[in-house]
Amino acid sequence: MKPVLAADIGGTNIRLALVSQNGHIIDEKRTTAELSRHSLQSQQSAETHIIDTLAGIIQPFIQQHGATALGMGFPGFFHSQSGRLASSPNLPMLKDFALAQRLADKLGIHVAVENDALCAAIGEHRYGAGKGQSNLLHITLGTGIGSGLILNGLPYSGEHGMAMEFGHLCIEHHDGRLCGCGNHGCVEAYASASAIVRRFTEQCGEQCDAKTVFELALQGNPCAEKIMQEAGQYLGMAIAEAVKLLDVTTITVSGGLSGAWSILHPALKAELDINLISPQKCKVEVLRSTLYDNAGLLGAAAIANPET
Amino acid sequence: MKPVLAADIGGTNIRLALVSQNGHIIDEKRTTAELSRHSLQSQQSAETHIIDTLAGIIQPFIQQHGATALGMGFPGFFHSQSGRLASSPNLPMLKDFALAQRLADKLGIHVAVENDALCAAIGEHRYGAGKGQSNLLHITLGTGIGSGLILNGLPYSGEHGMAMEFGHLCIEHHDGRLCGCGNHGCVEAYASASAIVRRFTEQCGEQCDAKTVFELALQGNPCAEKIMQEAGQYLGMAIAEAVKLLDVTTITVSGGLSGAWSILHPALKAELDINLISPQKCKVEVLRSTLYDNAGLLGAAAIANPET
Numbered sequence: 019m020k021p022v023l024a025a026d027i028g029g030t031n032i033r034l035a036l037v038s039q040n041g042h043i044i045d046e047k048r049t050t051a052e053l054s055r056h057s058l059q060s061q062q063s064a065e066t067h068i069i070d071t072l073a074g075i076i077q078p079f080i081q082q083h084g085a086t087a088l089g090m091g092f093p094g095f096f097h098s099q100s101g102r103l104a105s106s107p108n109l110p111m112l113k114d115f116a117l118a119q120r121l122a123d124k125l126g127i128h129v130a131v132e133n134d135a136l137c138a139a140i141g142e143h144r145y146g147a148g149k150g151q152s153n154l155l156h157i158t159l160g161t162g163i164g165s166g167l168i169l170n171g172l173p174y175s176g177e178h179g180m181a182m183e184f185g186h187l188c189i190e191h192h193d194g195r196l197c198g199c200g201n202h203g204c205v206e207a208y209a210s211a212s213a214i215v216r217r218f219t220e221q222c223g224e225q226c227d228a229k230t231v232f233e234l235a236l237q238g239n240p241c242a243e244k245i246m247q248e249a250g251q252y253l254g255m256a257i258a259e260a261v262k263l264l265d266v267t268t269i270t271v272s273g274g275l276s277g278a279w280s281i282l283h284p285a286l287k288a289e290l291d292i293n294l295i296s297p298q299k300c301k302v303e304v305l306r307s308t309l310y311d312n313a314g315l316l317g318a319a320a321i322a323n324p325e326t
Numbered sequence: 327m328k329p330v331l332a333a334d335i336g337g338t339n340i341r342l343a344l345v346s347q348n349g350h351i352i353d354e355k356r357t358t359a360e361l362s363r364h365s366l367q368s369q370q371s372a373e374t375h376i377i378d379t380l381a382g383i384i385q386p387f388i389q390q391h392g393a394t395a396l397g398m399g400f401p402g403f404f405h406s407q408s409g410r411l412a413s414s415p416n417l418p419m420l421k422d423f424a425l426a427q428r429l430a431d432k433l434g435i436h437v438a439v440e441n442d443a444l445c446a447a448i449g450e451h452r453y454g455a456g457k458g459q460s461n462l463l464h465i466t467l468g469t470g471i472g473s474g475l476i477l478n479g480l481p482y483s484g485e486h487g488m489a490m491e492f493g494h495l496c497i498e499h500h501d502g503r504l505c506g507c508g509n510h511g512c513v514e515a516y517a518s519a520s521a522i523v524r525r526f527t528e529q530c531g532e533q534c535d536a537k538t539v540f541e542l543a544l545q546g547n548p549c550a551e552k553i554m555q556e557a558g559q560y561l562g563m564a565i566a567e568a569v570k571l572l573d574v575t576t577i578t579v580s581g582g583l584s585g586a587w588s589i590l591h592p593a594l595k596a597e598l599d600i601n602l603i604s605p606q607k608c609k610v611e612v613l614r615s616t617l618y619d620n621a622g623l624l625g626a627a628a629i630a631n632p633e634t
Binding site: 095105107152153167169174175176177178179180181182183184186187188189190191192199200201255258259260262263264265266267292293295296297298301 | 403413415460461475477482483484485486487488489490491492494495496497498499500507508509563566567568570571572573574575600601603604605606609
């Protein structure tokens with residue numbers, strides 16, 4: 019089996035990799051692109067802009083490596099398995115867009131596309147800490163909080179590709195913090211990287227990035243440590259809600275903030291067990307990703323290579 | 327296809343029915359039994375007590391009707407499809423109990439058993455307001471709040487048969503009301519029949535049953551109306567959490583309190599749409615059960631008769 023090409027598309031950051039069948043990254047390229055150009059006036063021009071931009075980045079990598087299949091994680095809601103983008107909060111001009119097919123036509127290779135957070139779950143399930151589990155809830159702690167679910171070995175994306183909006187579970191129903199989604203009290207407004215940065219500025223009076231906050235926390239800075247512990251507690255509360263509905267036993271966490279695992283995990287686990295119903299307490303394992311920030315990229319490779 | 331026997335087992339109330347293939351109740355019997363005898367000292371004596379009690383009630387009904395299969399909804403967590411009871415909060419003496427097999431041996435007919443709330447979802451999906459849907463979330467508003475999920479046409483019960491503990495979703499994280507499960511802030515502590523009764527006594531100074539409260543509400547009693555509206559709002563908040571994770575479009579509600587649908591539904595729907603993420607708003611339909619309090623019984627018939 020030939021290696022496949024994997025792409026992880028963020029709002030501005032794009033990662034491309036050549037991935038072997040066993041999930042080894044052979045070559046990698048990181049770049050940036052502005053996919054959401056606000057000047058685009060029509061769906062047609064937005065579609066053309068996306069396809070041309072992505073093809074411009076991916077084509078040279080294909081020529082370099084000769085790959086025949088591309089798997090891509092993309093921020094948006096997809097019709098299950100068809101690779102049609104139903105909608106994307108970051109790219110509101112696009113509706114019911116045949117992203118996979120259009121890109122395949124342009125690149126001349128097979129293209130599979132799935133929601134980026136679901137790709138991370140697929141990657142962790144195939145190659146990472148969730149390997150061998152029938153069911154897996156995977157959480158990505160990035161600028162926002164993404165999540166994907168594997169049920170009976172298969173990705174679960176819901177009726178409109180909108181399942182597992184875990185980051186928008188409400189864990190504060192009164193005077194909750196404003197979330198990017200427009201609602202208040204979402205776990206993303208408390209435990210994402212951007213939330214950590216905002217809370218550190220508010221509570222400790224200093225402005226620095228999320229990595230600095232959790233490194234300060236690991237070094238024993240009491241203010242940073244308290245914020246990271248609270249992030250863990252809020253995550254634990256949200257995970258409890260998901261477990262009460264889904265009854266999954268294994269949960270994996272990837273993304274930058276998982277670097278503060280030694281603070282995050284005990285806080286998260288304690289709050290999770292408090293909030294579960296009695297027979298579920300202490301039955302749930304929350305594991306740090308073994309793929310770190312490669313879960314999405316490896317999941318993208320996996321969807322291009324489903325038969326393995 | 328012969329009619330099957332269906333049983334819906336509550337803490338004290340037991341319903342038996344002969345059900346035709348198309349979900350018509352041909353004959354019915356209601357009775358009571360004390361299944362959770364606190365004097366029972368061992369698992370063995372508890373098992374014998376349950377089997378003897380159930381068989382004593384069911385056997386005459388079998389002899390009367392000559393049914394060859396029994397489907398039963400039972401309050402507890404079941405290992406998927408095997409009919410083994412993993413545990414039951416109401417009957418703590420029972421662990422990993424081959425309930426279906428033991429009852430089949432005693433009665434001499436085929437027995438299928440499933441969680442009572444999941445049976446209600448199966449019934450509503452096969453015969454009621456959820457008919458024809460691939461996915462269905464069904465909620466039973468009784469003394470507690472039960473819930474069951476159908477995904478891709480199949481009952482979903484999770485890894486330990488503990489999925490869809492919807493009634494214990496937390497919708498009040500600060501100073502939440504104490505729930506029967508021991509946690510605080512569960513939706514069951516606000517929107518179940520027993521919660522309605524408690525809240526009415528506290529806020530209106532009168533003691534009456536849940537049916538009286540919602541009938542007073544329907545007659546325009548402001549205090550009763552406010553409590554029913556609040557119950558609807560809390561339900562809407564909890565349903566929003568479930569939809570954010572599951573992305574299901576059709577939700578059905580049965581049980582006594584659904585009698586106050588004209589008050590409950592507008593309050594529930596408004597709060598649901600407030601709490602969903604933008605692309606999900608207004609896409610979810612919440613329907614009153616068309617089976618009223620027969621959903622569980624008809625679901626029990628369905629599991630005894632899975633090939634239809």
